Structures are given as structure tokens and as C-alpha cells.
Amino acid sequence: MNTATLGATAPVNPIPLKQDAAVIGLVGLAHGTSHFSHLLLAPLFPIFMRDFGLNYSDVGLLMTIFFVISGSGQAMAGFVVDRIGARPVLFAAISCFLLAALAASMVTGYMGLVLVAVLAGLGNAPFHPADFTILNQRVSAPRLGHAFSAHGLTGNLGWALAPAFLVGITALTDWRTAYHAAALLYVGVLALLFWQRDKLLTQVHVRHADAPKGSDLAFMKLPVVWWCFSFFLLSTMTLAVVQSFAPSILKAVHGVSVEAATFTISAYMLCGAFGMLVGGFVAAYTKQSDRVVALAMSAGAALLLVCATGWLGATGTMVALAATGFAVGVGGPSRDMMIKKATPKGATGRVYGTVYSGLDVGFAVSPLIFGGFMDRGWYALTLTGAAVALFISVYAALGVGRRTA
Structure with a gap:
């Protein structure tokens, strides 16, 4: 096993665009559902604090529980995906989200919310190894860059949809009805994926009887895997700062209203989605994925440093933050291509599961720091720290490139 070996080989024969588009669309829908579920609880934290007498530490712990379970489960889920295939794992994951929404509709106190965080974390764990196994096996090689672009784009749209969906329905009725509606949403997604299940079938990794003991873990000895993990951890720390603290920083430093500050985060996500769309074309026509990632993350880090200075004022800072989302988004598809190149054959689920668990670790650690x-x-040091983490991730990306050349 060596790092130059590519992951699951994409189909060699020409494949109709319609067939590739169907697979990309189904996986994108599943990924959007996953990101929607990241925010299954957070948008309604103020209501839970009011109704159940909770404080910020209480609700913050719920997100830590979610990401700890998701991160540790993600690494293990990769092994399951390689053994039994991505499709049943994907169905089980969305079923966990359905149970989480139903549980959320019935909570009467803090321990009920903890159960929701656990179920949602379990559901989120398998998504990246399952998604990327399907894309790598079922989408033709020339369209993989666009597939990774759509994957990232739908994730951002899932993040954008969750607050509007849950808060909007809560405003019209109540929060329990909002979770009933979320449960119906999961039922609809699960039904559609089951109906189109033939497009999600993947080959499994067959373990031969004479395989050396511990061969399933051999990929963990590859330094490139941990360089990828480090990249995800560092770059996600920056995203967590923007999602969690940018509105408070804008309000404290520039006197921006809560509504305008919240809109800036939505703009960041939408610009990130547009950046991923552009990045799909870049990834499709550029072989040096690591350099694309390095340039994109460097641009994002530079913009964050400018924001930290406060020189741009309120409006300029909000625009620069949105532009940061675009810069980071452009590197998203190339990032996924970079990981594909570092993945040994037959270990797609395990490698993506391990590498993407760095994302969950970043989300869990960043708020604590x-x-x-x-x-x-x-406030300025917070943005500066986020920029520094993103700059260090550039070194990690280039390290991946050196080890897969």
C-alpha cells in the first residue's frame, strides 16, 4: 500500500451526464441533510434557555457532545462503509436524524436535549465516508471535480436552510411543530434515496483470508493521512470562529445590529457556496490540487487579518468576511481531490472517515480556545487567531501535496 495509489477507481467507460448528475444530486441532497442537522438544536438555543432555565455553558455543551460523537464515530464509520457498502450506512444515518427530530419534539428538559445531540451526532458520523465512497465509485473521473463542488455547495445550503426552517416555523406555530416538520423532511429525503437506491450502490472492500493481521489499519501508518487530518482540523477552527463569534465581534467592535451581523454569516455561507461552484471548474482542470487549496486558504486568511485590524469599518468588514467565504469555498473541491489522491485503493471509507473527523475535532476545540x-x-485577537490557523492549514495542504506527488 503506498500513498501514490489512488482511491476507488472511477468508471473508465464514458458515462452519460444524466447518470452522473443523478448520483451527484442524490449525494448532494444527503449531504445538505447532514449540514442541516448540524444546526438541529443551535437556532433554538434562546428558546431552550428560556423554557428550561439553561445557560450558555449548558447549550454549548450540547454542540460539544454532537461533534465529539460525530468525530469519533466518523473514523469508525469509514471501516463499516468499506465492509458493507455506503448505501445501508447512509440510510441508517438519516434514520438517526429522523429519531433525533422526533426526540426533539418531545423533550421536557436538558437530558432530552442531550439525547437529541447524541442521536444527531451518530447520524452525522457516517456522512463523509459514505458520500465520498459513492462519488468516487459512481461518478466518472472527468466530472469528479464538479461532484465535489456540488457536495460542498449543498452542505453550505443545508447550513443556511436550518435556521430559517426551524425559527420560521417556530415563529408561526411553536418549536415542537418545527421539529415535527423536520422529521417529515427527513422522511421525504429517506424515501427519495430509497426509491433511487440503485444509484447509490457501491462495491465493498473484500478482506482476504490470508491478509495480514491489522491490514485494515495499515492506512493509519501513512503520514499523508495525518497531514490531511491536520488540514481539516486547522481550517475548521477558522470556520467555527466565524460561525460562532463573528456576529458578536461585529456588534462589539463596530456596533452592528444583531440582524445585520447574522445576515453577514448567511452571506459568508452563500459566498462559500458560490466559491465551491467556481472551485468545481478549477478542480476539474487543475492537477495541482494542493496549490489551489493553499492559494485559496491564504487569500481567506489575509482577508481575516484585514478584518481583525478594523481598518475597513463596519460595512467593509462585513463585505470582507463574505469574501472570505468565497475564497475558502473555491478551495473546497480541490481539497477533496487532494484527499482522493492520498487515498489507497480499497480504503476510501476509512481514509475519508479518519480525515474528516478532523473537521469535528476543529468544531469541538475551537470554541473552547x-x-x-x-x-x-x-475580539481582534480572536479573528487574528482564526487567520493564523488558516495560514497554518496552508502548510498542511502543501505537505499533503509533497507526499502524493
């Missing part, structure tokens, strides 16, 4: 900065009023 930068939350302390925010408590002390170090």
Missing part, C-alpha cells in the same frame, strides 16, 4: 479570548474582550 477562542471562547476564552471572547470572554476577555480580545
Whole structure:
């Protein structure tokens, strides 16, 4: 096994665009559902704090529980995907989201919310190894860049939809009805995927009887896997800062209203989605994926540093933050191509599961570090720290490139 070996080989024969588009669309829908579920609880935290007498530490712990379970489960889910295929794992994951929504509609206190976080974390765990196994096996090689672009784009749209969906329905009726509606949404997605299940079938990794003991873990000895993991951890720390603290920073430093600050985060996500769309074309026609990622993350880090100075004022800072989303988004598809090149044959699920668990670790760790900065009023230092983490991720991306050349 060596790092130059590519992951699951895409089909060699020409495949009709319609067939590739169907697979990409189905996987994108599933991925959007996953990101929607990241925010299954967070948009309604103020209501839970009011109704159940909770504080910020209580609700913050719910997100930590979610990402710890998702991250640890993601690494293990990759082995399951390689053994039994991606399709049944994907169905089980969405079923967990359905159970989480139903449980959320019936909670009467904090422990009920903890159960929702656990179920949602279990559901989120298998998505990246399952998604990328399907894309790598079922989409033709010339269209993989666009497939990864659509995958990232739908994830951002899932993030954007969740607050509007849950808060909007809560405003019209109540929060329990909002979770009933979310459960119906999951039922619809699961039904569609089951109906089109033939497009999600993947080959399994057959373990030969004479295979050396521990061969399933051999990929963990490859340094390139941990370089990929480090890249995800560092780049996600930056995203967590923007999602969690940018509105508070804009309000404290520039006097921006809560509505305008929240809109800036939505703009960041939408610009990120557009960046991923553009990045799909870049990834399709560029072989040096690591350099594309490095340039995109460097541009994003530079923009964050400018935001940290406060020189641009309120409006300029909000525009620069949105532009940061676009810059980072452009590198998204090339990032996934970079990981594909680092994946040994037959280990797609395991490698993607391990590497993407860095995302969950970043989401779990970042608030603990930068939350302390925010408590002390170090707003500029918080943005600077996010920029530094993104700059270091550039070194990690180039390290991946050197080890897959």
C-alpha cells in the first residue's frame, strides 16, 4: 500500500451526464441533510434557555457532545462503509436524524436535549465516508471535480436552510411543530434515496483470508493521512470562529445590529457556496490540487487579518468576511481531490472517515480556545487567531501535496 495509489477507481467507460448528475444530486441532497442537522438544536438555543432555565455553558455543551460523537464515530464509520457498502450506512444515518427530530419534539428538559445531540451526532458520523465512497465509485473521473463542488455547495445550503426552517416555523406555530416538520423532511429525503437506491450502490472492500493481521489499519501508518487530518482540523477552527463569534465581534467592535451581523454569516455561507461552484471548474482542470487549496486558504486568511485590524469599518468588514467565504469555498473541491489522491485503493471509507473527523475535532476545540479570548474582550485577537490557523492549514495542504506527488 503506498500513498501514490489512488482511491476507488472511477468508471473508465464514458458515462452519460444524466447518470452522473443523478448520483451527484442524490449525494448532494444527503449531504445538505447532514449540514442541516448540524444546526438541529443551535437556532433554538434562546428558546431552550428560556423554557428550561439553561445557560450558555449548558447549550454549548450540547454542540460539544454532537461533534465529539460525530468525530469519533466518523473514523469508525469509514471501516463499516468499506465492509458493507455506503448505501445501508447512509440510510441508517438519516434514520438517526429522523429519531433525533422526533426526540426533539418531545423533550421536557436538558437530558432530552442531550439525547437529541447524541442521536444527531451518530447520524452525522457516517456522512463523509459514505458520500465520498459513492462519488468516487459512481461518478466518472472527468466530472469528479464538479461532484465535489456540488457536495460542498449543498452542505453550505443545508447550513443556511436550518435556521430559517426551524425559527420560521417556530415563529408561526411553536418549536415542537418545527421539529415535527423536520422529521417529515427527513422522511421525504429517506424515501427519495430509497426509491433511487440503485444509484447509490457501491462495491465493498473484500478482506482476504490470508491478509495480514491489522491490514485494515495499515492506512493509519501513512503520514499523508495525518497531514490531511491536520488540514481539516486547522481550517475548521477558522470556520467555527466565524460561525460562532463573528456576529458578536461585529456588534462589539463596530456596533452592528444583531440582524445585520447574522445576515453577514448567511452571506459568508452563500459566498462559500458560490466559491465551491467556481472551485468545481478549477478542480476539474487543475492537477495541482494542493496549490489551489493553499492559494485559496491564504487569500481567506489575509482577508481575516484585514478584518481583525478594523481598518475597513463596519460595512467593509462585513463585505470582507463574505469574501472570505468565497475564497475558502473555491478551495473546497480541490481539497477533496487532494484527499482522493492520498487515498489507497480499497480504503476510501476509512481514509475519508479518519480525515474528516478532523473537521469535528476543529468544531469541538475551537470554541473552547477562542471562547476564552471572547470572554476577555480580545475580539481582534480572536479573528487574528482564526487567520493564523488558516495560514497554518496552508502548510498542511502543501505537505499533503509533497507526499502524493
